[in-house]
Amino acid sequence: MTVGENTRSRQLLIPIGGLALVFQSIAFEGTFGLIENPGVSGVLRDVLSGGLLLVATVCLFGGVYLRLRSS
Numbered sequence: 001m002t003v004g005e006n007t008r009s010r011q012l013l014i015p016i017g018g019l020a021l022v023f024q025s026i027a028f029e030g031t032f033g034l035i036e037n038p039g040v041s042g043v044l045r046d047v048l049s050g051g052l053l054l055v056a057t058v059c060l061f062g063g064v065y066l067r068l069r070s071s
Contacts, residue, residue, distance in 0.1 A: 010066045017059025024052035 025031040027038045028049035040048060 010063065010070070013059045013063030013066065017056045017061075017063060020052050020059065021056035024049060024056060028052070
């Protein structure tokens with residue numbers, strides 16, 4: 001991986017994490033009442049919601065860490 005590709009991947013972590021967090025909040029938590037039912041229920045809903053929250057958290061904290069480390 002070249003320096004340019006590494007920088008680009010670091011810059012993408014924060015937007016991907018933010019997008020995953022927004023999607024998880026709207027689809028699975030019912031924020032703003034935009035989506036009534038995402039079409040899944042029970043354990044699958046919990047797994048998808050938790051997975052998106054985990055991806056969002058890792059991407060956001062990883063992106064912030066890498067940005068602070070490089071400055």
